[in-house]
Amino acid sequence: LRPERNQIEHIARQAASGQRRRRNVVRAGIGDDCAVLRAPAGHDLLVTTDFTLEGVHFRREWYPATVVGHRCLTRGLSDIAAMGGDPLAAFLSLALPPGLEQAWVDGFFRGLLRLARRFDVPLAGGDLAQSELRQAPGSPGRVLADIVVVGAVPSGQAVLRSGARPGDTIYVTGALGGAAAAVAELLRGGRDRKAAGSYQPIPRLEIGRALRRRRLASAMIDLSDGLSIDLDRVCESSGVGAEVDAAAIPCARLRGRMVELEMALHGGEDYELLFTAPASSRVPARIAGVPIRAIGRITGGRKLFLVRKGRKSLLRPQGWEYFR
Amino acid sequence: LRPERNQIEHIARQAASGQRRRRNVVRAGIGDDCAVLRAPAGHDLLVTTDFTLEGVHFRREWYPATVVGHRCLTRGLSDIAAMGGDPLAAFLSLALPPGLEQAWVDGFFRGLLRLARRFDVPLAGGDLAQSELRQAPGSPGRVLADIVVVGAVPSGQAVLRSGARPGDTIYVTGALGGAAAAVAELLRGGRDRKAAGSYQPIPRLEIGRALRRRRLASAMIDLSDGLSIDLDRVCESSGVGAEVDAAAIPCARLRGRMVELEMALHGGEDYELLFTAPASSRVPARIAGVPIRAIGRITGGRKLFLVRKGRKSLLRPQGWEYFR
Numbered sequence: 336l337r338p339e340r341n342q343i344e345h346i347a348r349q350a351a352s353g354q355r356r357r358r359n360v361v362r363a364g365i366g367d368d369c370a371v372l373r374a375p376a377g378h379d380l381l382v383t384t385d386f387t388l389e390g391v392h393f394r395r396e397w398y399p400a401t402v403v404g405h406r407c408l409t410r411g412l413s414d415i416a417a418m419g420g421d422p423l424a425a426f427l428s429l430a431l432p433p434g435l436e437q438a439w440v441d442g443f444f445r446g447l448l449r450l451a452r453r454f455d456v457p458l459a460g461g462d463l464a465q466s467e468l469r470q471a472p473g474s475p476g477r478v479l480a481d482i483v484v485v486g487a488v489p490s491g492q493a494v495l496r497s498g499a500r501p502g503d504t505i506y507v508t509g510a511l512g513g514a515a516a517a518v519a520e521l522l523r524g525g526r527d528r529k530a531a532g533s534y535q536p537i538p539r540l541e542i543g544r545a546l547r548r549r550r551l552a553s554a555m556i557d558l559s560d561g562l563s564i565d566l567d568r569v570c571e572s573s574g575v576g577a578e579v580d581a582a583a584i585p586c587a588r589l590r591g592r593m594v595e596l597e598m599a600l601h602g603g604e605d606y607e608l609l610f611t612a613p614a615s616s617r618v619p620a621r622i623a624g625v626p627i628r629a630i631g632r633i634t635g636g637r638k639l640f641l642v643r644k645g646r647k648s649l650l651r652p653q654g655w656e657y658f659r
Numbered sequence: 660l661r662p663e664r665n666q667i668e669h670i671a672r673q674a675a676s677g678q679r680r681r682r683n684v685v686r687a688g689i690g691d692d693c694a695v696l697r698a699p700a701g702h703d704l705l706v707t708t709d710f711t712l713e714g715v716h717f718r719r720e721w722y723p724a725t726v727v728g729h730r731c732l733t734r735g736l737s738d739i740a741a742m743g744g745d746p747l748a749a750f751l752s753l754a755l756p757p758g759l760e761q762a763w764v765d766g767f768f769r770g771l772l773r774l775a776r777r778f779d780v781p782l783a784g785g786d787l788a789q790s791e792l793r794q795a796p797g798s799p800g801r802v803l804a805d806i807v808v809v810g811a812v813p814s815g816q817a818v819l820r821s822g823a824r825p826g827d828t829i830y831v832t833g834a835l836g837g838a839a840a841a842v843a844e845l846l847r848g849g850r851d852r853k854a855a856g857s858y859q860p861i862p863r864l865e866i867g868r869a870l871r872r873r874r875l876a877s878a879m880i881d882l883s884d885g886l887s888i889d890l891d892r893v894c895e896s897s898g899v900g901a902e903v904d905a906a907a908i909p910c911a912r913l914r915g916r917m918v919e920l921e922m923a924l925h926g927g928e929d930y931e932l933l934f935t936a937p938a939s940s941r942v943p944a945r946i947a948g949v950p951i952r953a954i955g956r957i958t959g960g961r962k963l964f965l966v967r968k969g970r971k972s973l974l975r976p977q978g979w980e981y982f983r
Binding site for chain 2: 370376379384385418428460491496557
């Protein structure tokens with residue numbers, strides 16, 4: 336399909352306004368067959384792609400367009416953070432239903448580009464399409480986005496999921512369960528919907544980078560799907576198990592009240608980092624102003640356990656399915 | 660959403676079987692937060708993303724799943740070819756409707772991975788999602804794919820769209836209009852539907868690379884949307900115009916008959932290359948066995964003209980809209 340030329344130019348102009356120091360990374364951006372990037376010498380490349388699909392990952396009536404754009408890029412940047420990397424450029428494939436208001440599209444890009452500028456990541460290309468050729472009667476049409484982030488990390492230093500060893504301590508950044516609690520509020524249709532829909536997680540790029548530089552993390556992942564499921568991924572990749580202390584989990588606060596443990600254990604979209612480090616490592620209590628909490632330890636088995644009031648029970652990896 | 664772990668493993672295994680010589684490009688592939696690639700020294704990176712959306716870019720009842728997978732990757736590889744580059748790795752974001760038969764998914768990957776092996780491109784990552792959480796009654800659900808290809812080209816040598824100069828000759832590879840004629844056959848519902856639906860264009864990677872190495876092309880683009888619209892893009896980027904000789908356009912043959920000129924002028928998805936070269940350049944008649952034809956010249960104006968039987972008329976950039 337042929338997107339309007341002036342829409343592409345409009346996006347390219349908006350995107351260009353976000354490029355400052357990094358302009359020299361992008362030799363050719365939006366408007367050629369490919370983007371051309373200068374690859375930093377002595378570095379490995381990181382590549383991540385993440386869908387943001389209306390009806391699956393968000394509802395248009397719940398979130399302002401700026402929040403949808405912000406979160407779309409957060410998904411990609413958070414993956415770069417989880418490798419200890421540095422983002423070089425972002426690419427967006429975006430399919431829009433016919434008849435979608437321009438104000439929504441502008442808001443989406445405003446949110447996405449604001450976050451891009453904060454971390455100095457140029458939007459260097461992508462694809463633009465209609466999500467449907469004809470609007471089916473009664474069908475609202477769907478927004479489909481796929482964000483690609485290309486990053487770099489000094490050669491051989493990417494922090495993988497596979498490096499956790501029995502005896503390592505498990506840490507998480509920030510507080511957990513806040514995003515899931517906000518969705519629960521939206522589902523309830525309570526009066527705090529507006530506040531709940533405006534939640535904009537910040538990818539932990541400085542923390543990931545600091546952990547990699549100081550060689551503190553033996554394994555790392557971002558908490559996109561929930562602590563239990565993402566910890567299980569680290570354990571599976573590393574061939575290990577884990578014990579988590581329920582009392583040590585930093586539960587987020589929503590309007591002054593601590594969220595339920597279930598939300599912190601299984602809620603997704605917090606975009607905090609989970610990492611492991613040898614017990615002998617001196618992991619600071621804060622990095623870049625964000626608290627770092629030890630929540631358990633890696634074990635030799637292949638199972639996950641939750642220790643709660645002295646009792647140990649199996650921790651089943653499960654994400655909290657938002658829209659079911 | 661949480662894709663089945665065994666589905667990811669299944670894809671990772673299939674993808675791994677496609678990696679031979681290039682295995683050393685991918686340090687970590689499917690199964691971490693990001694793929695980790697070794698960046699070749701002295702090279703710029705190329706990045707391209709392209710949607711393949713059911714109902715917009717293909718109809719499931721028209722094409723075998725293998726053809727949809729093949730074409731999905733062709734879109735990305737063809738963009739790398741148009742820069743004179745070398746593909747390093749591909750990434751696929753794929754959203755599938757609930758209830759889609761596994762045989763379709765397997766066929767899609769078979770087609771995609773066969774093409775990937777042919778050009779030695781590992782599938783190094785991506786995203787997997789459901790395209791809808793619940794199947795709406797009466798809704799067939801849609802397959803959504805976004806292909807990302809990362810490539811490399813010696814630093815500063817990417818062939819851009821912006822290098823065409825007045826006096827340059829315009830060339831195209833292969834023959835044009837075949838893909839559009841096949842779609843016309845499918846739309847007519849004729850008895851050659853099966854043959855028409857099995858058309859699998861081959862990205863012109865060898866040709867793009869050869870032109871870049873010999874420094875023959877001043878500008879290049881792949882013909883994804885149609886000669887008139889893609890030539891206009893080169894002219895716009897280069898700030899020039901063009902004259903095309905109708906008689907020189909290599910029209911494709913379908914069942915022994917030459918396709919109409921309109922198909923060759925405006926039909927998309929041929930994935931041939933269009934490039935320009937100074938009139939003094941010695942451009943070979945064939946590269947990698949594919950004929951190269953001079954079809955016109957770049958002019959100083961900003962307009963496109965078609966010269967047909969001695970008469971010059973305005974050539975309006977227009978794509979042939981398949982599904983309208």
